[in-house]
Amino acid sequence: MATPLPAALRTHLTALRMLLVMTVLLGLAYPLLLTGVGQAAFPRQANGSLVESHGKVVGSSLIGQGFDLPKKDPGDADEPARPDPRWFQPRPSAGGYDPTATGASNLGPNSEDLVRAVRERRAAVAAFDGVAPSQVPADAVTASGSGLDPHISPAYAREQVARVARVRGLDRAAVAALVERHVQGPVAGFLGQERVNVLELNRALDALR
Amino acid sequence: MSPTLAGWLQVSVLVGALAACYRPLGDWIAHLFTSPRHLRAERALYRLTGVDGDADQRWPVYLRSVLAFSAVSVVFLYVLQRVQNHLLLSLGFPAVKADMAFNTAVSFVTNTNWQSYSGESTMGHLVQMAGLAVQNFVSAAVGIAVVAALIRGFTRSRTDRVGNFWVDLTRVVLRLLLPLAVVLGLVLVAAGAVQNLHGLTDVHTLVGGSQSITGGPVASQEVIKELGTNGGGFYNANSAHPFENPNGFTNWLEVFLILLIPVALPRTFGRMVGDNRQGYAILSVMAVFWVASVALVTFFEAQHHGAAAQAAGAATEGKEQRFGIAASALFAASTTLTSTGAVNSFHDSYTPFGGGVTIFNMMLGEIAPGGVGSGLYGMLVLAVVAVFVAGLMVGRTPEYLGKKLGAREMKFASLYILTTPAVVLVGTGLAMALPGERADMLNSGPHGFSEVLYAFTSAANNNGSAFAGITVSTPWWNTALGLAMLVGRFLPMVFVLALAGSLARQQPVPATEGTLPTHKPLFVGLLTGVVLIVVGLTYFPALALGPIAEGL
Numbered sequence: 120m121a122t123p124l125p126a127a128l129r130t131h132l133t134a135l136r137m138l139l140v141m142t143v144l145l146g147l148a149y150p151l152l153l154t155g156v157g158q159a160a161f162p163r164q165a166n167g168s169l170v171e172s173h174g175k176v177v178g179s180s181l182i183g184q185g186f187d188l189p190k191k192d193p194g195d196a197d198e199p200a201r202p203d204p205r206w207f208q209p210r211p212s213a214g215g216y217d218p219t220a221t222g223a224s225n226l227g228p229n230s231e232d233l234v235r236a237v238r239e240r241r242a243a244v245a246a247f248d249g250v251a252p253s254q255v256p257a258d259a260v261t262a263s264g265s266g267l268d269p270h271i272s273p274a275y276a277r278e279q280v281a282r283v284a285r286v287r288g289l290d291r292a293a294v295a296a297l298v299e300r301h302v303q304g305p306v307a308g309f310l311g312q313e314r315v316n317v318l319e320l321n322r323a324l325d326a327l328r
Numbered sequence: 329m330s331p332t333l334a335g336w337l338q339v340s341v342l343v344g345a346l347a348a349c350y351r352p353l354g355d356w357i358a359h360l361f362t363s364p365r366h367l368r369a370e371r372a373l374y375r376l377t378g379v380d381g382d383a384d385q386r387w388p389v390y391l392r393s394v395l396a397f398s399a400v401s402v403v404f405l406y407v408l409q410r411v412q413n414h415l416l417l418s419l420g421f422p423a424v425k426a427d428m429a430f431n432t433a434v435s436f437v438t439n440t441n442w443q444s445y446s447g448e449s450t451m452g453h454l455v456q457m458a459g460l461a462v463q464n465f466v467s468a469a470v471g472i473a474v475v476a477a478l479i480r481g482f483t484r485s486r487t488d489r490v491g492n493f494w495v496d497l498t499r500v501v502l503r504l505l506l507p508l509a510v511v512l513g514l515v516l517v518a519a520g521a522v523q524n525l526h527g528l529t530d531v532h533t534l535v536g537g538s539q540s541i542t543g544g545p546v547a548s549q550e551v552i553k554e555l556g557t558n559g560g561g562f563y564n565a566n567s568a569h570p571f572e573n574p575n576g577f578t579n580w581l582e583v584f585l586i587l588l589i590p591v592a593l594p595r596t597f598g599r600m601v602g603d604n605r606q607g608y609a610i611l612s613v614m615a616v617f618w619v620a621s622v623a624l625v626t627f628f629e630a631q632h633h634g635a636a637a638q639a640a641g642a643a644t645e646g647k648e649q650r651f652g653i654a655a656s657a658l659f660a661a662s663t664t665l666t667s668t669g670a671v672n673s674f675h676d677s678y679t680p681f682g683g684g685v686t687i688f689n690m691m692l693g694e695i696a697p698g699g700v701g702s703g704l705y706g707m708l709v710l711a712v713v714a715v716f717v718a719g720l721m722v723g724r725t726p727e728y729l730g731k732k733l734g735a736r737e738m739k740f741a742s743l744y745i746l747t748t749p750a751v752v753l754v755g756t757g758l759a760m761a762l763p764g765e766r767a768d769m770l771n772s773g774p775h776g777f778s779e780v781l782y783a784f785t786s787a788a789n790n791n792g793s794a795f796a797g798i799t800v801s802t803p804w805w806n807t808a809l810g811l812a813m814l815v816g817r818f819l820p821m822v823f824v825l826a827l828a829g830s831l832a833r834q835q836p837v838p839a840t841e842g843t844l845p846t847h848k849p850l851f852v853g854l855l856t857g858v859v860l861i862v863v864g865l866t867y868f869p870a871l872a873l874g875p876i877a878e879g880l
Contacts, residue, residue: 127396153523157547166524182571229878263649
């Protein structure tokens with residue numbers, strides 16, 4: 120008869136076997152089951168709610184994107200982005216709407232850097248949209264948590280209507296009506312808050328011509 | 329509907345949903361811990377792993393099983409990250425560097441889920457699924473198993489046996505966590521969370537730029553991350569990321585998942601000790617802190633004190649438009665009171681007092697309602713202290729649920745209470761004293777101090793959320809916070825299991841005229857006071873230097 124293993128070693132072997140079984144069950148079978156069922160039953164959502172324009176995928180309705188003018192020098196990483204006036208603009212993003220670098224600014228509530236950034240954004244948005252600085256809503260001057268916020272407040276969307284209509288030579292009332300059609304209420308009337316999806320709005324705007 | 333009304337409505341519906349689940353779920357968990365029958369799948373699993381499902385363990389053996397399982401888990405998860413470049417689905421990422429892999433392995437095994445890495449640029453899909461998500465399940469199950477042993481200490485008498493860790497672990501995973509995760513994970517997918525094995529999908533944006541859309545088995549990890557009060561995000565942005573938390577409904581559901589098991593466990597406790605009123609009393613204390621926290625964070629964020637929020641006109645920095653103030657504050661209060669640490673908005677940019685409340689929530693020791701299992705055992709240790717304090721007032725030997733609280737029991741309870749503050753305050757002191765580590769703070773002044781205090785509070789209490797301003801991916805921070813998480817998780821477990829063993833040995837004493845009733849409002853008030861004074865006040869000097877100095 121083999122000598123029995125010491126108790127401590129035996130416990131660790133049991134632990135290892137338990138972990139391996141759990142890994143197969145919870146680490147492989149479970150996520151693959153969910154992936155299989157998810158892909159079969161909800162393929163659009165499971166693959167990131169991708170949206171198309173003119174037959175090509177242009178992004179995800181859940182992931183915000185930038186609407187900037189092309190860079191003067193594409194090789195210059197430090198060249199500041201210039202918003203394209205023909206489009207509704209999203210919120211500031213700490214990561215430049217890059218899904219491989221998500222996150223927030225993490226600047227504190229009394230941070231001088233943040234206060235300066237907020238003031239500069241307010242002045243820039245007011246000048247860009249041709250409105251009084253006091254009319255610029257809070258979401259237009261603060262970065263989101265994810266850096267990918269696909270939404271803006273209805274107030275910020277309405278504030279941009281005049282500029283977009285003017286640059287595109289469109290009827291202001293038509294653009295304003297388009298914005299109102301894109302205002303989404305909270306889910307079930309009370310979960311979350313009112314918002315406008317910028318990519319969806321701009322796609323519709325593109326189709327308006 | 330006004331935002332204020334909507335805010336209160338989401339809380340009311342949440343409370344209603346939790347109340348509806350309290351009895352059935354709590355009773356179900358009690359059944360798991362008391363039923364002598366094994367499922368067929370469980371018997372097969374015991375055969376595979378060499379476990380004797382009918383054995384009953386003494387507390388040192390139970391403890392050794394917990395520690396062995398956790399040690400093996402840390403090593404396995406560490407190795408998995410170190411060799412991920414050789415594995416399938418690595419997405420081309422290199423091996424995780426040593427100090428970060430250690431920190432992450434400890435973080436997920438201790439149910440902390442502090443993340444010094446950025447998910448979308450560090451971890452391949454296989455490590456996320458077979459490494460991190462597995463620990464999301466089993467670390468949660470370990471916490472629930474330990475509280476089962478403690479409750480058995482109260483219910484059993486004249487025995488040295490407190491249950492079988494392997495059976496508790498297996499049953500919690502197979503009969504509680506996995507079925508809920510499968511069903512609710514699919515609900516998350518239906519609502520918009522992604523679930524695929526893709527790498528990056530390059531798209532041309534509307535203006536002709538390029539964007540790389542990330543993929544991954546996100547929903548399967550998201551659901552257990554909340555349900556097991558883990559909190560480690562698939563992506564760096566955690567539950568603020570639209571793929572993890574796409575809309576107001578999923579946000580509400582995720583808060584519900586965070587609270588579901590911790591809130592139901594007092595029922596399990598009441599049921600097992602044979603007096604449901606004991607469960608209601610514990611739940612009431614938890615509810616007092618949770619309601620107060622939700623109200624305070626919401627109030628402070630809505631008031632938007634702080635220079636930056638004033639300049640912007642609202643405290644929207646670090647918050648998502650689809651959630652807004654009320655849904656962000658509800659999430660923040662719930663995640664910091666439960667040791668979850670998932671975030672749907674970034675606490676570093678919260679107003680001074682709003683962010684201060686989130687730190688204080690963690691400092692309470694994650695007990696209201698706390699992490700799965702760990703919340704209830706933390707609260708029960710404080711209940712022991714509360715009974716003891718009441719006994720001192722009237723000058724008689726205190727007893728709780730028929731068990732005498734003597735010197736031995738009080739030693740374990742006291743050691744439990746001292747462990748976490750010692751780790752938090754020593755760690756924070758050390759970090760502030762070292763010039764190099766101090767320089768890692770993004771913000772200066774009291775807010776910088778708050779960041780360091782938050783980091784150690786979060787690690788030692790196994791919360792895992794962050795005032796993300798500090799650069800914590802350095803070897804010093806990875807090691808220091810890794811050690812804080814280990815000590816903050818396992819040393820208290822040692823004391824809890826020792827207490828369980830000590831209680832189980834006793835012959836119960838009958839209740840008399842002089843016994844303090846522990847199911848009445850008087851006891852709820854007493855326990856609330858003990859939590860505030862014994863735990864909360866320990867940290868007052870540290871809080872005064874950080875959030876209080878900043879807010880005044």
